[in-house]
Amino acid sequence: MKVLVCIKQVPDLESRFKPDAAGVWFSDTDLAFRMNEYDEYAVEEAVRLKEQLGDAPEVTVLSIGPDRVVEAIKKALAMGCDRAVHVQDPAVHLKDPWQIASIIAAYAKGEGFDLILTGMQSQDRGSAQVGVTLAELLDLPCATTLVGFSYADGGITAKRELEGGLKGIVKMKTPALVTCQLGLNTPRYPTLPNIMKAKKKEIAALPVADLLTSEALTTTVSFHPPAKRGGGIVLEGDVGELVTKVIGLLKEKTAVLR
Amino acid sequence: MKTLLIGEYREGRLLDSTYELLGFAGQLGAESVLFLVGSDSQLPAWNGALYLADAATCGEYNPDLHKLMILDAVAKESPDLIVFLHSSYGWDLAPRVAAALKLAQVSEVIGTADGAFEVGCCNGKMRRTVRPATQKAVLTIQAGAFQGVSPGGSPRVTALAPQGVSRVEFAGYEPAEAKGVDLAKAEIIVSAGRGVGKKDNVPIIAALAKALGGELGASRPVVDSGWVEHDHQVGTTGQTVSPKLYVACGISGAIQHLAGMKKSDFILAINKDRDAPIGEVADVLVVADLMQFVPALTLGLQK
Secondary structure (H helix, E strand, C coil), X not given: CEEEEEECEEXXXXXXXXXXXXXXXXXXXXXXXXXXXXXXXXXXXHHHHHHHCCCCCEEEEEEEECHHHHHHHHHHHHHCCCEEEEEECCCHHHCCHHHHHHHHHHHHCCCCCCEEEEECCCCCCCCCCHHHHHHHHHCCCEEEXXXXXXXXXXXXXXXXXXXXXXXXXXXXXXXXXXXXXXXXXXXXXXXXXXXXXXXXXXXXXXXXXXXXXXXXXEEEEEEECCCCCCCCEEEECCHHHHHHHHHXXXXXXXXXXX | CEEEEECCEECCEECCHHHHHHXXXXXXXXXXXXXXXXXCCCCCCCCCEEEEEEHHHHCCCXXXXXXXXXXXXXXXXXXXXXXXXXXXXXXXXXXXXXXXHCCEEEEEEEEEECCEEEEEECCCCEEEEEEECCCCEEEEEECCCCCCCCCCCCCEEEECCCCCCCCCEEEEEECCCCCCCCHHHCCEEEEECHHHCCHHHHHHHHHHHHHHCCEEEECHHHHHCCCCCHHHEECCCCECCCCCEEEEECCCCCHHHHHHHCCCCEEEEEECCCCCHHHHXXXXXXXXXXXXXHHHHHHHHHC
């Protein structure tokens, strides 16, 4: 059995974002990067499947981006993936979801993966398109937003998260693609021995030019902060004074303080 | 301009979000045609053309079949925009339709500007303006971003028959967990976000809730981490609330959370990051360390 997990490296979302020189994405400087949180659940689920099936599946992790994405790849290897593919692309942020999916599809087409896992979206762009589009390009059945996954004898039973706490149960046969929602499992922290072991695992580097044949279908015209909504009061300063001010405001503006 | 709007239907009921699609099309000044996998006993109250497939035979969730039927309606109508809600139904289906037609897709649209679309990114902190490079495009619109039209009228129905093979079998719903606390009825909610840092700090937030005579709420990461039970979760996948006072403690303000609480009468946010998106909906944003400010506020209220 062959499993592919697609991961993205994203900035720490607690950061402050400034537009880059072209004004179409954020400037990389002063940002710390990490694995997209949704993708951690995808990696964990793939590793759990490997454990369930007695080590039989070979799990490949793939990421597209500049050299720094190797850090995210190494984390996935330390979590238990077997091997990695780094699609080298210093300009990945200028590709649209259609191109990203096309690049992965060009790689995956001849590989015969039985199962592909992705996060349901990235934390930075959040289009929620790449996984589903990849499934379409590879003509695979697909279910999104998984908070439950089980596999037996070539069959997948998945639990999709819907709105308001409702969940939908779906079944499909492999080969298939699933996209993972937060809370699907509890992603493990890589242990030191596994981090050491991961250093010996293969990371194949592929130039993006070998895989990219599609033009972008969308263009980002600008990246900018939201227009500030008026009316809100911002308070800063000494905690004691803040408490007095806030209690005063609550008494004045709400009917809930007696 | 013509739009094909993909309505939503679940557990035998037309979803009100369908009217938001009509509101969006109205804002564009576009002609609208609706598509719905639903039931003729639950028709949208609207005067216009509706392509209707029967959910009892097609299944409420059956992406392969729904895609083919939408493609059928697209072939008949040739719309400029195919519009979905950005929901568990819409984000699952839209890329399939876009890929089949090789059309641009813009996800989670919150505004329109001269042929381009405004979308949120970076956890709601920033915005992008995105322009489709194709003549026609697929959109998903953010739930709650566009005012729904008031229901009224009755559609002209064209029935669509299912065709093709489906590879994903829908095996039923699992209901939401029974609610221990009904946050929808609470007048005051004090919610804990990721900013509380660890489970041991949750009682500090709960103490403020108690001092105010309110209920404890939580954002999704706090629930996923097991710090607070799921029945306290506020947001799209938890409970939608509109109390008289909502206190957001260490909640950055992800779109899914904002959608669940932005209609509160008064919002007090406490966050160390003055740029956190929660500031966009807060009446008062206190920029402070939670662990210093919240206990002090609790103490102040008890005096």
